[in-house]
Amino acid sequence: RVQLVESGGGSVQAGGSLRLSCAVSGITSRNYWMAWFRQAPGKEREGVASIYIGGGTTVYPDSVKGRFTISQDNAKNMLYLQMNSLKPEDTAMYSCAAALWVNSRLGPYDYPYWGQGTQVTVSS
Numbered sequence: 001r002v003q004l005v006e007s008g009g010g011s012v013q014a015g016g017s018l019r020l021s022c023a024v025s026g027i028t029s030r031n032y033w034m035a036w037f038r039q040a041p042g043k044e045r046e047g048v049a050s051i052y053i054g055g056g057t058t059v060y061p062d063s064v065k066g067r068f069t070i071s072q073d074n075a076k077n078m079l080y081l082q083m084n085s086l087k088p089e090d091t092a093m094y095s096c097a098a099a100l101w102v103n104s105r106l107g108p109y110d111y112p113y114w115g116q117g118t119q120v121t122v123s124s
Helices: none
Strands: 003-007 010-013 018-025 033-039 044-050 067-075 078-083 090-099 118-123
Touching: 003 090, 010 078, 018 090, 018 118, 033 067, 033 078, 044 067, 078 090, 078 118
Parallel strands: 010 118
Antiparallel strands: 003 018, 018 078, 033 044, 033 090, 067 078, 090 118
């Protein structure tokens, strides 16, 4: 059974940094996609970073490009999201997700496995 458990959320001031972690278990394949999504109240879920575990290919939307970095530690079965230069509009619930195959690397409907989420709040 696939389990994803996020940690590392919290409250920071604008311009600050946070690193989110996602502990991954139950995935036996060496090649799969993982991603970070966020959802703010009243808004649609948005993909903010994706990585192909088999090769390291990453994808970011323009809204976070240059500020967010997704990374993996295969030895520890961990996924990370380093968030720098945070803005109040980055405030949301952040979740990690996994999929063996995707059509859209930042499309939430392609990811069947999800963590419970961790809250990030950025104050101005």
